[in-house]
Every structure is written in C-alpha cells, then in structure tokens.
Amino acid sequence: MPRRAISDPTEEQPSAAPFLPEQLTLPALKEAAGSCRGCHLYRDATQTVFGAGKRSARVVLVGEQPGNEEDQKGRPFVGPAGKILDRALEDAGVDRDEAYVTNVVKHFKFERRGKLRIHKKPNALEIRACLPWLAAELEVLKPRVLVCLGATAAQALLGRTFSVMAQRGKVIPTPLAEYAVATVHPSSILRQQTSEEREKALHDLIADLRVVAQLLDRP
Numbered sequence: 160m161p162r163r164a165i166s167d168p169t170e171e172q173p174s175a176a177p178f179l180p181e182q183l184t185l186p187a188l189k190e191a192a193g194s195c196r197g198c199h200l201y202r203d204a205t206q207t208v209f210g211a212g213k214r215s216a217r218v219v220l221v222g223e224q225p226g227n228e229e230d231q232k233g234r235p236f237v238g239p240a241g242k243i244l245d246r247a248l249e250d251a252g253v254d255r256d257e258a259y260v261t262n263v264v265k266h267f268k269f270e271r272r273g274k275l276r277i278h279k280k281p282n283a284l285e286i287r288a289c290l291p292w293l294a295a296e297l298e299v300l301k302p303r304v305l306v307c308l309g310a311t312a313a314q315a316l317l318g319r320t321f322s323v324m325a326q327r328g329k330v331i332p333t334p335l336a337e338y339a340v341a342t343v344h345p346s347s348i349l350r351q352q353t354s355e356e357r358e359k360a361l362h363d364l365i366a367d368l369r370v371v372a373q374l375l376d377r378p
C-alpha cells in the first residue's frame with residue numbers, strides 16, 4: 160500500500176546548516192555566512208554580522224543578535240552595548256586580543272517604528288536555525304571560556320531553563336568549552352532607570368567578567 164513518506168522535521172525547519180562551508184576556518188565561515196539564507200531574517204537586515212576576533216582568542220563572548228549599528232557596520236558589538244562591553248572587559252582585566260565576540264543570531268531582527276528600527280527578540284526557530292554558525296565558531300576556536308551575555312545566549316547554549324540571575328558569575332560545566340560563565344547582556348545596563356542602578360549593574364557585570372579573567376589566568 161502506498162504510504163506517504165514520514166516527513167523529516169529537519170527538512171521543514173529553517174537552518175543555516177546547508178550554507179556552512181566544507182572547510183571550517185574563520186574566514187571561510189565568515190564568507191559563507193555572508194550569503195546565508197537559512198531563515199527569513201536575512202531579508203530585512205542589511206548584512207550578516209559574523210563573529211569578530213582572533214583565531215587565537217581564548218574567550219568567546221556570545222550576545223543575542225546584532226543591533227542597529229552592528230547591522231549597518233557589519234561588525235558585532237560596535238554600538239552602545241559594545242561600548243559597555245569594552246569598558247567592562249577592560250575593567251575586569253580581560254585582554255581584548257583574547258576575546259572573540261559573536262552572537263547567537265547573525266542577522267538583525269527589528270520592527271520599524273517611524274524612522275527607528277526597534278530590536279525584536281529572535282524566536283526559538285530563528286535561534287535554532289542560526290546555531291550551526293555559532294557551533295562552527297566554537298569548534299574552530301575551542302575557547303577556554305565561553306561567556307554567555309544574557310538569557311538568549313545562556314539558554315541557547317547552556318540549557319533552556321538556565322537562569323542568568325541565579326547562576327551569573329558561576330563556572331558552569333559545558334561540552335562547548337573548558338569553562339562557561341553567564342552574565343547579563345551589556346544592554347541591560349543601559350536600560351537601568353537611575354545612574355546609581357546603572358553603576359551597580361556595571362559593577363556586577365565587571366565582577367562576573369573578573370571570574371572570566373581568573374579562568375584565563377589559570378596555567
């Protein structure tokens with residue numbers, strides 16, 4: 160009796176996997192990601208924003224997705240959140256040359272409000288679609304420390320139910336790196352209401368990143 164093929168869910172779900180290059184190197188990955196059509200997010204964004212940093216970087220910091228400025232410039236963490244991150248890394252004593260920065264999702268997702276493009280959270284399908292890029296970056300870099308910036312990165316990489324607030328600054332076991340540490344997203348500091356709250360939030364982010372600096376200093 161003829162029977163309809165059981166559908167393969169992986170074929171129906173958006174995925175970057177078919178766009179990955181054969182050769183896993185950072186330049187090859189970056190180039191291939193530039194023409195990724197693995198999900199619909201490429202359509203409205205300006206360009207792919209791939210990770211940036213040296214092949215020798217021992218710490219990989221993962222955000223959510225590029226913002227407005229990153230979308231325009233084509234580089235991760237070059238906008239307001241990036242400035243906070245740079246300052247926090249410096250204060251924590253993490254050498255910028257040791258740091259590779261990237262995102263869970265490589266295209267900017269937004270909603271137009273007049274002239275503004277307002278950041279929209281990527282959904283579970285978009286995150287899953289884009290993860291092959293991040294998995295490949297981690298495979299090439301094999302970092303000592305994986306830093307998840309915010310809940311999107313932490314839940315995508317450390318588990319769906321991971322709580323940043325409960326576990327921030329702690330060393331988390333992971334198969335993706337020697338160590339993992341989660342902390343808040345630097346943009347959360349910008350959302351604090353008062354200057355005291357902002358200062359406290361920045362101080363706490365720096366404290367979490369000091370844990371990362373210590374892990375990097377271990378022999």
Ligand code: URA
Binds near residue numbers: 223235238
């Ligand atoms: N926020 C992110 O999560 N990533 C960026 O690259 C910029 C802002």
Ligand code: SF4
Binds near residue numbers: 192195199266
């Ligand atoms: Fe590909 Fe990721 Fe962009 Fe979707 S968001 S098109 S999966 S690079």
